[in-house]
Amino acid sequence: MKKLIALAAAALLLAGCGASDTAGDQTLRISAAASLTDVIGELEPVFSESHPDTELIINYGSSTKLRAQIEQGAPFDLFLSASSEDIGKAVQAGYIDEDTVVPFAENRLVLVSADRVDGSVGDVLRSADGNIAVGQPDSVPLGAYTKESLAAAGLWDPLDGRLVYGKDARQVLTYAESGNADFGVIYRSDAVISDKVNVVGELPPGGTPIVYPAGMAEQAENPDGARDFLQLLTGDQGRQIIADYGFALPGGGK
Structure with a gap:
C-alpha cells in the first residue's frame, strides 16, 4: 500500500510539473522600447488571433533600462530594442541568441513644440527661450542619439542649463505635449502619433x-511564440504598421 501511495504521489508531482510547463508555454514575455508602444499595440490583436491561448506580457521602457533588467534576471522571450548597442551588449553577455538578431525599423530625430515655431532647428535652438526636453543621454537611447546629433552641430554645450531629461522616449513626448518643456527632441515616429506637437524640423544625423x-x-521559455511574433513584426503586415507609425524600414525603405 505504501508503495502504491508513493507511486501515486510521484504521478501527481509529474502531472503538476507538466501543467506548469504547459502554462509557461502559453505566456510570451516581450521587453520593448517605449517608442514601440503603438506598433506593438497594433500587432497584439493580430498575434492573439492566431495564438488565442498565449498571454502576451509587454514590458515597455528605455532600451538601456530593459537590458539592465534582463541582466538582473527579469524573464523575457523577445527583446525589441531602440539601440543596437544595448542588444549587442545583451548578446555578448549571453542573454540574446545572436543568430536571431534582426533589424526591423529605423528612426529619425525631430525638434517639436506645442506651439508653431518657424525657423531652422539650429536657429531655433540658439535663439529661442525656454526649456528643451531630451532623453537621459546615459540611460536612454533617445538621449544618446540626441546628444550625439546636437554635439556634432555644436549645440549640446550651449544648451546646458536648458535641458529637461526624460526617463524614456514617451516621457520626453509628454513633456513637450503638456508644455512642461517649450521644445522636445523626440523620434519622428512619436511626432507622427501626436496631435499636440508641431514639428520644427529634423535634427542632423549623428x-x-x-x-x-x-x-x-538565449534561454527563451516560449521560443516558438517569440519566433512567431518576430516573424509577424518583420513580415509584410508588421512592416506596413511600422511604416504607418512613422518609422523607416531597414535600409531606408519607406
Whole structure:
C-alpha cells in the first residue's frame, strides 16, 4: 500500500510539473522600447488571433533600462530594442541568441513644440527661450542619439542649463505635449502619433544610425511564440504598421 501511495504521489508531482510547463508555454514575455508602444499595440490583436491561448506580457521602457533588467534576471522571450548597442551588449553577455538578431525599423530625430515655431532647428535652438526636453543621454537611447546629433552641430554645450531629461522616449513626448518643456527632441515616429506637437524640423544625423533590432532570449521559455511574433513584426503586415507609425524600414525603405 505504501508503495502504491508513493507511486501515486510521484504521478501527481509529474502531472503538476507538466501543467506548469504547459502554462509557461502559453505566456510570451516581450521587453520593448517605449517608442514601440503603438506598433506593438497594433500587432497584439493580430498575434492573439492566431495564438488565442498565449498571454502576451509587454514590458515597455528605455532600451538601456530593459537590458539592465534582463541582466538582473527579469524573464523575457523577445527583446525589441531602440539601440543596437544595448542588444549587442545583451548578446555578448549571453542573454540574446545572436543568430536571431534582426533589424526591423529605423528612426529619425525631430525638434517639436506645442506651439508653431518657424525657423531652422539650429536657429531655433540658439535663439529661442525656454526649456528643451531630451532623453537621459546615459540611460536612454533617445538621449544618446540626441546628444550625439546636437554635439556634432555644436549645440549640446550651449544648451546646458536648458535641458529637461526624460526617463524614456514617451516621457520626453509628454513633456513637450503638456508644455512642461517649450521644445522636445523626440523620434519622428512619436511626432507622427501626436496631435499636440508641431514639428520644427529634423535634427542632423549623428554618427550612430537609429536602428531598432530584435533578438530572442538565449534561454527563451516560449521560443516558438517569440519566433512567431518576430516573424509577424518583420513580415509584410508588421512592416506596413511600422511604416504607418512613422518609422523607416531597414535600409531606408519607406
